[in-house]
Amino acid sequence: MGIEKIVIVGGGTAGWMAAAALSRIKAGRNVDITLVESEAIGTVGVGEATIPPFVGFNELLEIDERELLSEIQGTFNLGIQFENWGNRGESYIHPFGAYGYSMGGLSFHQVWKRFKQAGDNRPLQVFNAETMAAYFGKFMRSEDYQKQRDDLPPINYAYHLDAGKYAAFLRKYAERLGVVRQEGKVSDVAVDGESGFVTSVTLESGAQITGDFFIDCSGFRGLLIEQTLKTGYEEWTKWLPCDRAVALPCGRDDGSPPPPFTRAIAHSAGWQWQVPLQNRNGNGHVYCSQFMGDDEAHTILAGNLAGTPQADPNFLRFVTGRRKKFWNKNVVALGLSAGFMEPLESTSIHLINTGIDKLMSLLSLDGITQVQQDTFNRLTEREYIRIRDFLILHYNATQRDDSEFWNYVRTMEIPDTLRQKVDIFKANGQIYREEDELFTESSWTAVMMGQGISMEGNHAMVETFDLEKTRKELDEMEQSIRFLVQNMPGHAEYLAKYCPAKAA
Ligand SMILES: Cc1cc2nc3c(=O)[nH]c(=O)nc-3n(C[C@H](O)[C@H](O)[C@H](O)COP(=O)(O)OP(=O)(O)OC[C@H]3O[C@@H](n4cnc5c(N)ncnc54)[C@H](O)[C@@H]3O)c2cc1C
Incomplete structure (x- = not known):
C-alpha cells in the first residue's frame, strides 16, 4: 500500500523538525502531511544546547544561518565545559573539534x-x-x-537556541511548503484489526485524521508507539540513575557576554546545565530522586544562577532508556517518544536529526517493508547504545x-x-x-x-x-x-x- 498521507503527532522540536524535513518531499510527490499538536498540553520547553551535526541539518533545509540565529536568540557553541566531574574544583572542555x-x-x-x-x-x-x-x-x-x-x-x-522559538521557526518553514497544522488533543487512536497498523487519530473535537504513515512526536507519553502499539521500553537507570530535572531560565544580571560554550556543573546528586542565549541563560538541574528531593534540587539551582529567574521552576520527570523498537508497524517514534538520555552531551536533538535522516533515506512512498523497519531499528539501537556508554x-x-x-x-x-x-x-x-x-x-x-x-x-x-x-x-x-x-x-x-x- 502506498503512502499518501503522513500524520505527525506532536509539535515540539521533534514534530516540527520532522515536518520541515518531510515537507521537502512534497515537491517531488503529492503526499499530504498533517501535524497535530495541542496548545493545552504544550511542549517540554527545554532543549537548548546542540552539537555540530545540527548545523548541517539546517543547512540541508537551506535555512539561512543568520536569519535562524536572529530568530531563535541563538549563540555559537564550541563545546561543553565540565566542572566538578573528575573531582570537585576541576574542569575541562570537551571541544567540538x-x-x-x-x-x-x-x-x-x-x-x-x-x-x-x-x-x-x-x-x-x-x-x-x-x-x-x-x-x-x-x-x-x-x-x-x-x-x-x-x-x-x-x-x-x-x-545554543531557544527551543520554543526554533519550533516556531520551523513551523513557518513547513507550513510554507504545504504542511497542514491541526490544533487539538488526540483522544483516540484507531488501529486496523488485521495488520495492527494505525489508521487514524481522533481529536477531542471529534475531527478524525486518517493516515498511511504516522510519526509519533508526542513526547514522553509516546501516544502511538507505546500507549497504542505497546512497543515496550528498555530502561537504563542502573547506569544513568538521574530521573528528574528542574529548569529555570534567568537573566545575566551583570551584563556579561554569553560564553561560546555550554557549562555542565556537577553537584552532589546530579549536575546543572547553563546554556547562554543572546538575551538570557537557560539553566536546569538534572538529579537523581533516590538521593535528592525536589526542594533541595531547586535550592541548589536557584543558588547557582547568573541572574534573576525569568519563570517559575519547571519540574520534569524521565526514565532513561529507549523504546524497544523505534519503527513499529506504520509508526516511527522521534524525539522523547523514542527514548531519553539526559542532556549531558546535548544528544537528544541530534537523535531526532539522525532519526529523520534515516527515515528520509529508508522511506519509500510506495509502501512499508519489514527490512526498512529492521534496518531503522538496528541502526538507531546502535546509536543509542554508543551514546549511552559515552554518558555513563x-x-x-x-x-x-x-x-x-x-x-x-x-x-x-x-x-x-x-x-x-x-x-x-x-x-x-x-x-x-x-x-x-x-x-x-x-x-x-x-x-x-x-x-x-x-x-x-x-x-x-x-x-x-x-x-x-x-x-x-x-x-x-x-x-x-x-x-x-x-x-x-x-x-x-x-x-x-x-x-x-x-x-x-
Ligand atoms: C531536562 C531536559 C533538558 C534537555 N536539554 C536538551 C539539550 O540541551 N539539548 C538537546 O538536544 N536536547 C535536550 N533535551 C531533549 C529535548 O528537549 C527534546 O529532545 C526535544 O525538545 C524534543 O521533544 P519532543 O518534541 O519529542 O517532545 P515535546 O516537546 O514534549 O512535544 C510533544 C508534543 O506532542 C504534543 N502532544 C502530546 N500529546 C498530545 C495529544 N494527546 N494530542 C495532541 N498533541 C499531543 C504536545 O502538545 C507537543 O506539541 C532536554 C530534555 C529534558 C527533559
Whole structure:
C-alpha cells in the first residue's frame, strides 16, 4: 500500500523538525502531511544546547544561518565545559573539534604523550582551536578566514537556541511548503484489526485524521508507539540513575557576554546545565530522586544562577532508556517518544536529526517493508547504545566520594562495551570508534583524560617518531591556533554583527 498521507503527532522540536524535513518531499510527490499538536498540553520547553551535526541539518533545509540565529536568540557553541566531574574544583572542555591531527597513523594525543614524557609541558588543550577560543570567549567561523589562510584549522561549532522559538521557526518553514497544522488533543487512536497498523487519530473535537504513515512526536507519553502499539521500553537507570530535572531560565544580571560554550556543573546528586542565549541563560538541574528531593534540587539551582529567574521552576520527570523498537508497524517514534538520555552531551536533538535522516533515506512512498523497519531499528539501537556508554563514562570516571550518589556511580558495574573502550585507552591511548558512532577519538579522549583516566602505556609506533622533526609540527600547530584565536573577535561582538537577536 502506498503512502499518501503522513500524520505527525506532536509539535515540539521533534514534530516540527520532522515536518520541515518531510515537507521537502512534497515537491517531488503529492503526499499530504498533517501535524497535530495541542496548545493545552504544550511542549517540554527545554532543549537548548546542540552539537555540530545540527548545523548541517539546517543547512540541508537551506535555512539561512543568520536569519535562524536572529530568530531563535541563538549563540555559537564550541563545546561543553565540565566542572566538578573528575573531582570537585576541576574542569575541562570537551571541544567540538579535534586535538591536533593524526601523525604517522597515530592519534594526536598518543604523540602528545610521548612529548610529555620527553619533558614538553604543553597541555593537550593548546592544540585544539575550539578549546582555546572558548577559554578566551572568542568566536569566528572557518568561512571568515579559510579563503585567505587555509593553513589555519577549521572551527567546529553548534548553536545554543531557544527551543520554543526554533519550533516556531520551523513551523513557518513547513507550513510554507504545504504542511497542514491541526490544533487539538488526540483522544483516540484507531488501529486496523488485521495488520495492527494505525489508521487514524481522533481529536477531542471529534475531527478524525486518517493516515498511511504516522510519526509519533508526542513526547514522553509516546501516544502511538507505546500507549497504542505497546512497543515496550528498555530502561537504563542502573547506569544513568538521574530521573528528574528542574529548569529555570534567568537573566545575566551583570551584563556579561554569553560564553561560546555550554557549562555542565556537577553537584552532589546530579549536575546543572547553563546554556547562554543572546538575551538570557537557560539553566536546569538534572538529579537523581533516590538521593535528592525536589526542594533541595531547586535550592541548589536557584543558588547557582547568573541572574534573576525569568519563570517559575519547571519540574520534569524521565526514565532513561529507549523504546524497544523505534519503527513499529506504520509508526516511527522521534524525539522523547523514542527514548531519553539526559542532556549531558546535548544528544537528544541530534537523535531526532539522525532519526529523520534515516527515515528520509529508508522511506519509500510506495509502501512499508519489514527490512526498512529492521534496518531503522538496528541502526538507531546502535546509536543509542554508543551514546549511552559515552554518558555513563562521565559518571563512572570520577574520584568523587563526597556523596552517596557519586559513590554509587563511581563503583557501579558498567557495560562491557564501555569497559573495553576504557581498558584499551589505558593500555596505549587507542580509541576504537565503533562503526559510524557519533563521538570521535578526540571526544572520548577529552572526557577520559578530563576525568582522570590516563594512558598508562605508549603505542608501539610512537617510539619510532623523530622527536625533533615532529616538535616543529607541534610548534606550528600551537602557533597557528594561537594566531587564529588572537585574531578572533569576542563572541558577543561577533553575534552583534552577524546575527543580532530580534526583540525577545
Ligand atoms: C531536562 C531536559 C533538558 C534537555 N536539554 C536538551 C539539550 O540541551 N539539548 C538537546 O538536544 N536536547 C535536550 N533535551 C531533549 C529535548 O528537549 C527534546 O529532545 C526535544 O525538545 C524534543 O521533544 P519532543 O518534541 O519529542 O517532545 P515535546 O516537546 O514534549 O512535544 C510533544 C508534543 O506532542 C504534543 N502532544 C502530546 N500529546 C498530545 C495529544 N494527546 N494530542 C495532541 N498533541 C499531543 C504536545 O502538545 C507537543 O506539541 C532536554 C530534555 C529534558 C527533559
